[in-house]
Structure formats: structure tokens, C-alpha cells
Amino acid sequence: MARPGLIGRGLFYLLFGLLALDLAFGSNDSSQGAVERVATAPFGRFLLIGLTAALVSLVVWKVLQAVAGDPVEGNEATDRAKYAMKALTYAGLAATSVALLIANWDSSSSSSQSSESGDTQQQATATVLGWPGGQWLVVIGGIVIVGFAAFELYKQAVEAEFMQRLDTTSLDESTRKGVEWSGRAGYGGKAIITAVIGVLLAVAGLQHDPDETEGLSGALRDLADSGWGTVLLMFIGAGLFLFAAFSFIEATYRRTT
DSSP: OHHHHHHHHHHHHHHHHHHHHHHHTTOSOOSSOHHHHHHHSTTHHHHHHHHHHHHHHHHHHHHHHHHHOBTTTBOSHHHHHHHHHHHHHHHHHHHHHHHHHHHHHSGGGHHHHHHHHHTHHHHHHHHHHTSTTHHHHHHHHHHHHHHHHHHHIIIIIITOGGGGGBOOTTSOHHHHHHHHHHHHHHHHHHHHHHHHHHHHHHHHHHHTOGGGOOOHHHHHHHHHHSTTHHHHHHHHHHHHHHHHHHHHHHHHHBOOO
16 A cells, blocks of 8 residues: 555645646636646546545555554654554545545536635634634644654755665665655655645634635645745745655655565
């Protein structure tokens, strides 16, 4: 399940890289998310079938890691909790992909379904904001996401910890270095986007406004609307492409023990 799951992760971030570049070069259609754009592309149904199957594989793999541990990434309770959180995250993405796939079998319902899927995160944040102390839970959640982004930036983009998961003995030195730098740059771009999402979530909590909450697509759109966002979007798009490429590489060279 790991190898098709990693391919699914690569496809997902490839889509967001394309979305980042599309927004950087002045796309007039910024209302759709990356997965929604697949649905409206030529042969979108077939692309969605592939993406959905790969994302489901990714979810199953993360659930298996949470239950049984992982011989490469660890078996500790903290590791299993990390796998479980990732399983929940990817399950949300897979659910969106499944919903869009179902909606696009009936073209008349696709636009409404896409709109509903785009509001899910705002609805969830609004629910939490309505709890006692919910405002501060949202703020703390945003801070935790920013902290995770900083941690991942250091461990992966700086220390290249991801190389421990790969068996690169069959690669020559120059190819191995290329793999390493694609991973560093890819994790860097991913960490920046994650940090932006965390900041937006914290702002939503401080302002008590769930409309300020954004996912990956929303974070890219916010960057596109800022004065300095175009250049940053180009770098982020390149970074997400490299992270997608690294995901495909990991699917090939990931160690099993």
C-alpha cells in the first residue's frame, strides 16, 4: 500500500504545484481548489479515478502504520500518533476526491458539490469557535501547525532526515545528491505552505472569523492576492513540484526494513 500511496501523495502535490503556478501567472479562476480543477479538466473523471485510488491507498497505508508501526519510520507511540494524524488528513482529501468523482458522473451536480467541499474547513472551524474556549483552541491549533512546519523545515529541508528512508545504494553519487536536493527543496516548499495555513488559522481564531480559515488552495490564493505573492508562488510551485518528484522517487527507493 505504501508505494501507490506515495504515488498518490506525489500526484496531490503535483496538482498544488500546478495551481500555484497558475495563480502566479494571473489565472482569473481562483475559486477552485486543486482537486476540483482535476474534475473540470479534459478526461477529468479518469484522472479523478486514479487520484482517488492513490489517495485511498495512502490512507490505508497510514492506518496500517498507526496500528502496526513502521519498520523504517518507527514504532513508538509518538510515531503511531503521527501516522494517525496523517491518516485523518489524507482521509479528508480522499473524501473530497471521492465526492467530486461521484458528483462528476452527473455533470449537473458537479459545481454545487465542488462549492460544498470548499466550505468544509470553514464549517469545521466555525464549529470549534462555538465551543467554550474554542477561539483559543483554534489559535493554539494554528500555532501548533506553524511549529510543525518549522520542525519539518529543520528536520527535512536542513538535516535531510528523509534520506534515512531511502535505499540509495544502487545510485551513483551525483544522482543521490540530486535526490537529496529535490527532497530538501520539496520539503521546504511544503513547509512554507503549511506555515501559511497555520498563520491563517491562528488569525481566524483571534478574529473569531471562520472565513479567514484556508486550506492549501486557499493559502495559495491568499499569496496570489498579496503584492509579493507572485514571486513566492513561483518558488513554492517549484518546491511542490520537487516534493512531488521526491514522492515518486520514494515510492521507488523506499526501504522496507
